[in-house]
Amino acid sequence: MRSILTIILNDLQIxxxxxxxxxxxxxxxxxxxxxxxxxxxxxxxxGPMRLRVDLIDLDQSGMSAKLIEDLRAANDAIVLxxxxxxxxxxxxxxxxxxxxxxxxxxxxxxxxxxxxxxxAGYAAALxxxxxxSVDYYSLSDPMQPGPVLQSLNAVLQRASxxxxxxxxxxxxxxxxTAAFELPPLGAETRDGFLGALYLRSQEMLTEQPAPVxxxxxxxxxxxxxxxxxxxxxxxxxxxxxxxxxxVLGGMAVLLRERSQWTLQRLMxxxxxxxxxxxxxxxxxxxxxxxxxxxVFAVGAALGMDFGSSPAAILAVxxxxxxxxxxxxxxxAPWIKSEGQARGLVLLLSLSLAxxxxxxxxxxxxxxxxxxxxxLSPVAWAMDGFHDLIWYNGGFTDVLPEVGVxxxxxxxxxxxxxxxxxxx
Amino acid sequence: xxxxxxxxxxxxxxxxxxxxxxxxxxxxxxxxxQGEIFSLLGPNGAGKTTTISMISGLVExxxxxxxxxxxxxxxxxxxxxxxxxxxxxxxxxxxxLSARQNLAFFGRMYGLGxxxxxxxxxxxxxxxxxxxxxxxxxxxxxxxxxxxxNLAAGLLNNPPLVYMDEPTxxxxxxxxxxxxxxxxxxxxxxxxxxxxxxxxxxxxxxxSDRVGIIDHGEIIAMGTQDELVQQVGEEDRLxxxxxxxxxxxxxxxxxxQETAGVTRILCNPPEQVSDxxxxxxxxxxxxxxxRGRTALPQILQDLDSAGVEIxxxxxxxxxxxxxxxALTGRALRD
Numbered sequence: 001m002r003s004i005l006t007i008i009l010n011d012l013q014i015x016x017x018x019x020x021x022x023x024x025x026x027x028x029x030x031x032x033x034x035x036x037x038x039x040x041x042x043x044x045x046x047g048p049m050r051l052r053v054d055l056i057d058l059d060q061s062g063m064s065a066k067l068i069e070d071l072r073a074a075n076d077a078i079v080l081x082x083x084x085x086x087x088x089x090x091x092x093x094x095x096x097x098x099x100x101x102x103x104x105x106x107x108x109x110x111x112x113x114x115x116x117x118x119x120a121g122y123a124a125a126l127x128x129x130x131x132x133s134v135d136y137y138s139l140s141d142p143m144q145p146g147p148v149l150q151s152l153n154a155v156l157q158r159a160s161x162x163x164x165x166x167x168x169x170x171x172x173x174x175x176x177t178a179a180f181e182l183p184p185l186g187a188e189t190r191d192g193f194l195g196a197l198y199l200r201s202q203e204m205l206t207e208q209p210a211p212v213x214x215x216x217x218x219x220x221x222x223x224x225x226x227x228x229x230x231x232x233x234x235x236x237x238x239x240x241x242x243x244x245x246x247v248l249g250g251m252a253v254l255l256r257e258r259s260q261w262t263l264q265r266l267m268x269x270x271x272x273x274x275x276x277x278x279x280x281x282x283x284x285x286x287x288x289x290x291x292x293x294x295v296f297a298v299g300a301a302l303g304m305d306f307g308s309s310p311a312a313i314l315a316v317x318x319x320x321x322x323x324x325x326x327x328x329x330x331x332a333p334w335i336k337s338e339g340q341a342r343g344l345v346l347l348l349s350l351s352l353a354x355x356x357x358x359x360x361x362x363x364x365x366x367x368x369x370x371x372x373x374x375l376s377p378v379a380w381a382m383d384g385f386h387d388l389i390w391y392n393g394g395f396t397d398v399l400p401e402v403g404v405x406x407x408x409x410x411x412x413x414x415x416x417x418x419x420x421x422x423x
Numbered sequence: 424x425x426x427x428x429x430x431x432x433x434x435x436x437x438x439x440x441x442x443x444x445x446x447x448x449x450x451x452x453x454x455x456x457q458g459e460i461f462s463l464l465g466p467n468g469a470g471k472t473t474t475i476s477m478i479s480g481l482v483e484x485x486x487x488x489x490x491x492x493x494x495x496x497x498x499x500x501x502x503x504x505x506x507x508x509x510x511x512x513x514x515x516x517x518x519x520l521s522a523r524q525n526l527a528f529f530g531r532m533y534g535l536g537x538x539x540x541x542x543x544x545x546x547x548x549x550x551x552x553x554x555x556x557x558x559x560x561x562x563x564x565x566x567x568x569x570x571x572x573n574l575a576a577g578l579l580n581n582p583p584l585v586y587m588d589e590p591t592x593x594x595x596x597x598x599x600x601x602x603x604x605x606x607x608x609x610x611x612x613x614x615x616x617x618x619x620x621x622x623x624x625x626x627x628x629x630x631s632d633r634v635g636i637i638d639h640g641e642i643i644a645m646g647t648q649d650e651l652v653q654q655v656g657e658e659d660r661l662x663x664x665x666x667x668x669x670x671x672x673x674x675x676x677x678x679x680q681e682t683a684g685v686t687r688i689l690c691n692p693p694e695q696v697s698d699x700x701x702x703x704x705x706x707x708x709x710x711x712x713x714r715g716r717t718a719l720p721q722i723l724q725d726l727d728s729a730g731v732e733i734x735x736x737x738x739x740x741x742x743x744x745x746x747x748x749a750l751t752g753r754a755l756r757d
């Protein structure tokens with residue numbers, strides 16, 4: 001272990017002694033993070049990040065009004081159209097009223113993030129403890145719920161649970177009255193009691209968050225006016241891009257180590273091949289993590305949100321860096337010259353990063369591009385960062401992304417280690 | 424005397440990109456005794472570096488094994504490598520680091536640390552006479568200085584055995600002399616065993632207690648210099664340059680039969696410098712004779728009577744070049 005650490009420290013010393021590496025590690029990613037963060041218009045009181053959600057209330061009841069109120073409370077970023085439209089017509093409705101058919105078309109074309117339709121009979125169904133469906137239309141993948149669907153789910157879950165609680169209380173009341181041969185309650189008293197119980201249940205569920213609680217940003221991390229910080233996209237995006245530049249650059253260094261015979265000199269030392277390989281992997285893993293820390297530190301200094309699970313952010317970083325380190329070792333044996341390596345680094349970084357949403361959120365590109373983007377490890381890392389930073393997720397929310405990145409790393413390492421040229 | 428290195432049937436086969444294979448080393452057997460300088464002498468591409476790379480554990484042999492101080496390099500590589508220092512043909516140093524940083528790093532890899540490491544680095548910088556440049560980056564050094572630090576890096580663990588793969592390639596005569604003196608010092612004052620590869624006959628002659636001559640991946644002769652010379656007979660070698668002329672085979676045969684002491688005559692015919700040139704490299708006769716100086720007048724007379732223009736004549740005492748020539752029919756530098 002001591003030998004491995006000695007090699008890692010030596011290689012890091014060499015990396016940092018080369019002034020040419022500093023612009024790529026420090027200056028350019030920091031500048032790009034700043035420029036992109038600003039260009040997103042989210043720094044220093046930029047406009048709030050808002051999601052346009054059409055809502056049609058066919059029930060027009062107290063319970064449907066409660067549902068709408070809860071939806072607003074669940075996610076500050078959601079703007080319910082036309083109810084919460086502003087003077088500047090954020091909802092882009094114009095003069096025309098929002099009818100169901102037009103609303104469906106708006107959801108289908110992506111002009112609204114989603115459409116929620118509260119059906120007629122919603123309140124009656126809840127009161128009668130019957131099943132009722134709230135219709136939800138959106139382009140987003142239901143297997144990867146976005147902020148609107150998660151908010152709706154959370155609110156509906158509260159409503160269903162409160163309704164169920166009231167139903168249980170009603171049944172209990174009937175049974176107790178019968179068991180103790182008590183006089184039956186008057187209809188008004190009974191409805192008043194159950195109505196109060198329903199509201200209390202809702203309050204309690206609100207106080208104790210629903211199992212699927214969802215926010216674009218929590219109160220602490222959102223800026224005062226509820227706006228999103230532009231660095232929430234630019235820092236993870238640029239960090240991820242420059243991790244690729246820095247770590248994939250290791251292909252050229254590995255080649256140079258062979259051509260200048262320092263790798264062979266290591267081979268002649270009393271070290272096993274596993275120790276040498278482990279050390280070299282450790283070098284590029286360390287460099288990748290350092291790159292992330294630099295960019296995220298800049299983001300943090302400028303008010304970037306970190307969600308509620310910094311450990312999960314570290315896990316996503318580590319999984320992505322491991323995956324790119326593995327890609328470096330898988331490709332290195334095929335590289336014949338440093339020029340070829342540099343070309344490949346540029347090609348991979350500048351194609352996989354935008355494809356995977358490092359430059360802009362994948363949410364804004366067409367669905368087929370979102371699917372295609374997930375061929376890039378960048379997309380999995382960015383999904384993980386979005387879950388944690390944008391949606392305040394926890395460790396379990398990013399397990400799929402971390403799992404995919406680690407699985408890819410295992411496959412790529414298997415190829416790289418098998419083909420690694422020691423001689 | 425105790426054996427430090429013992430190699431048995433070492434073979435190395437490389438696959439070419441077209442799927443065919445090439446056997447770089449074809450069953451080398453070697454025994455190197457403790458405290459001796461053993462030179463592996465052969466032309467470029469003979470298999471010297473591949474052989475030394477297999478013995479030092481850099482390259483896995485396709486077949487065979489080598490042991491260092493009794494430890495197999497394939498089965499007990501850690502124990503074997505602890506006994507050796509390695510000075511490769513290339514400057515295997517980090518150009519971005521200073522001489523001291525390079526030596527300190529490789530020293531740490533041998534488990535040295537603290538004051539012991541500092542003392543050893545100081546000793547070696549002194550040994551290669553570069554203490555005053557210890558804090559300068561390697562990429563600011565001359566070729567000769569790099570070679571000296573390269574050598575020092577191979578001695579950090581004070582090894583009983585040092586491999587040196589053509590350590591004088593590409594350096595000026597002054598630095599070359601320093602390296603050769605250092606090699607002798609390692610044996611004479613530090614009792615180290617040295618395996619030294621070279622394609623320069625003069626170096627092998629000056630340094631070696633024993634020599635192995637390698638060609639086309641095979642050891643074709645091995646022993647002390649006297650033993651090798653005796654193997655081919657203690658003959659002088661007359662090297663006669665005769666201009667762009669060809670001599671009939673029959674004439675050479677007659678000259679060999681009729682001149683006392685002559686055992687063999689080799690003729691390298693004139694060679695055209697290039698395809699579109701009418702210029703030719705001069706032809707060269709190499710005459711092996713028991714007493715070269717006695718046979719010389721008769722040979723020159725024969726050539727003169729045959730109308731051959733003689734440009735130069737040199738008489739060589741028996742040496743390793745003659746051994747190589749006798750064994751392969753080619754000069755070491757060919």
